[in-house]
Amino acid sequence: MRRPVGLVAMLCMLVWMASPTRVHAQEGIAGADPGVLSEGHRPFEPGAMTDEAIGETLLAGFSQITTLIEVEVTVGAGVVTLSGTAPRPRARARAEAIAWRLPGVLAVENLIEVPALVDAVGVAQDERTARDEAIQQQLRNIFGHVASLGDLGVVVEAGVVNLVGTVPDTEASRRAEELAAALDGVLYVDNQTMVVRGFGERLRPTLGRAVEFLEDSVLYLPLFLAALVVLAVFFLLAKLLMRLDFLYRRLAQKPLVQAIVRQLVGTLVMLIGLVLILEIFDITALVGAVLGTAGLAGLALGFAFRDIAENYLASLMLSMRRPFHHNDWIRIGEDDGKVVRLTTRETVLMTLDGNHVRIPNAIVFKSIIHNYTRNPRRRFEIEVGVGLGEDVLRAQTVGIDALRAMAEVMNEPPPFAWVEDLADSDVKVVFYGWVEQRAHDFLDVRAEAKRCLKLALDRAGVEMPEPTYRVKLRPAGEPKAIGIPDTSNPVSERGAPRRVDELDEQIEEARRSDEEDDLLE
Template identity: 30%
Template sequence: MRSVLLLALLIALTITCITPNSAGAQDERVTVRLDGRAVFRVSAVENVDATARARQIERRMSRLLENPTAIAPPRIEATQNSDQQVITIAGVPVVTVTKADAQDNLTTVDTLATQWSGAIATALTRASQRRLSPSERFVAEVQSSVQTGFGRLGESAIAIIPRALAALLVIGLFWAIAALVRWLMRLIFRHIVEDLTVENLIKQVAYYVVWSLGFIVALDAFGFDPQAVATGLGLTGLALGFALKDILSNFISGILILVLRPFELGDQIVVGETEGNVERIELRATQLRTYDGRVVLVPNAELFTSRITNNTAAPIRRSSVTLFIGYDSDLQTAVTVMTEAAQATEAVLNDPPVSVRIRDLGQDDILVEVRFWTDSRRTDFVATTSAVRGAIVLAFKDAGIGLPDPDVRILMPRHPDKWRTALGLGDSDRTQDSDNASR
């Protein structure tokens, strides 16, 4: 189940990265770079996020550098909106300074426009000097791409690594809390609830509720809006339903098994070709231990929809032993001896009593079935059945009742050559016997 939670975390993070988060976008500022060097930082405005706005400003300054000798000093021009000013170069608008930018930088629009204008002039002057010749322009472009890439990587690392560490710390903390809650549940319910299946259900629900809370807090610590993640998951719920249908099916089947309880912990069940003892019932699969010591994990969806035989649903179970009795034996005496021998065997219950049934009348003998009841667990069931067989055989010997004896027997001599010599049979007789045998 932990792997399912990690998969859900990755999906949620991916969806959140793809789905625009307007609340988070307006809180972040992105650096505008020229030749890999930082010029200033901008925020999101109206319907344009900070990243798109920064890339637009960088493209405009790059176009100005296509003709470095014609670059004019930046100018600050007023607009019809008194809360905005535009920085232009040779009549081309480069960036619009808004009131939101001023508030993010804790200054006024006029002051911020002046600062950005000076930063743009310095950056363009430095960049134009590196592009006076074609070779210098090529080198400058390569260096600009490399420095810009590393600069953005460094910014991303500075922004993401602390959040990632915080999210991991939150996950680790809630993992410890979930483990502690499960331990406390086990300690408390061990003295309150005798039903292990109910105890297992409560422990798992409490454990994964704590994990879910930790997942939500970790998202928030990573910098994502849980509401936006929920919205993204809702929009892509159909795709996720098809992609995770097996996992969801096992999860829901596990809850239904724990609630409906077709079997409990410690029961011995048969599912298809698998038979064993139920050791654990988890939300993804049920763990069975076969009678030869192997561990089998059966998916809950398969377990819930399959035909299940619960051998220990009832505390007792009927077993039977079949044997043959010759026609020359006293049938009534044999039935009495079998009944008494089976009933006297240890672990055979007195109620219901032992019963004997004549199953078939064969050509040479009678097929008799002895039925008795014992504990339903396999260890007692198999051991008791074996003990009943042995008790019946001993009782027959003590009562002088013989088991069926075939009328026709084939005896083979141990030294056939010596017998042939003693009987005067030669090689020709041996060859004739072989021919007859082959025919």
């Protein structure tokens, strides 16, 4: 029965030696990262070397490796003790890996020492440790003075900062990482902080800031009261100065200009008060920034609202020049009507149909303006077609007498008429008369004059024919008749009434009353 038991034991030993766990353990030791290997042990293997053979083999092998020449080997009961020195941690780990490969080695005690070497950044290991501790202490001091970062833990190793703990929000986490990264000697920041989701924890920082704000408000309360007093004083002063009408009437006669100056004065007084308030709070440095921002904003707004600014300036110029007044009948371009009002953006007209026409002041300022009401005297004209066989002089006299008989038509300048055109079927006679617009409506007088002319010419038997065409047929070869003038109704030697040059007197009167410079003189 003993032989089968021995065979079973040998088979179990072979299976263990060939097992994947053992193979992986050996590979892990052979390829382990330097400086992280630790002591190990394994059971006894069949065919193992003696302690003396193990020691001689390791010393012979280490003597052939430059980095392991100073390593000493002691073997007892299958336990290999390595001592001495090695230049680098990798050489220390290599010596241990070589010892593990020999059969019969049950454990390896690695006592090889590695002298302190300068690391990659030129700082000795002990100096690096001291620097890590300094960084760690500095971050703890910084986080201790920040309410939202007081619960954070800091661990620094080889220039790598590990942040752990809880923060109220992501902004606090980002801020902690930025503070750590800003310190000298920090190579990397491992931010493992967690944002607190609880209601109470998230509300606590907000309440803290609210309490701080209330405390600051109490401290600044006297300054706030002083600022309110200054603001009230300058507000009342601005209102008082804006109500001094006599002052603005001396500066300008136009109501729009007065309103603009009044607003400028009020704004200037309020700006002075604002500067004093900033001086009370010792933040006058903001004035330069505000003025610079206002300049850039004004430039941008100038381009964006160019049309509005143009209309505003045009309204200012129109208000100063006053080319028309309320109820003046004017024509601007193709639009005509009576003036309703002039605003800072547009001129409002009302047409004869009762429609409102709004024309931008920039267009009004650039356009030709016909003012039919500026001169109180306005001339109307009425065209009448008289028959070719009628006495044109008699028709003119009848029409002029009819106009003179109208009380609304001015006697000075007197009405007159002249022949405008010799048409195919009639003679075009145009009658003219003047109306005093301040006493009578121009359109009503012109309409009544047309009616009176028609009635007077009908009573005088003056024919006003419609266009007719005479067609005369004659046989072929008949000689063409030569017209012989009819002298049975000779034209009076007195001739037609001549037009009075009344516009010259009115132009001279307008020049004398106008204060603007005449560039033609």
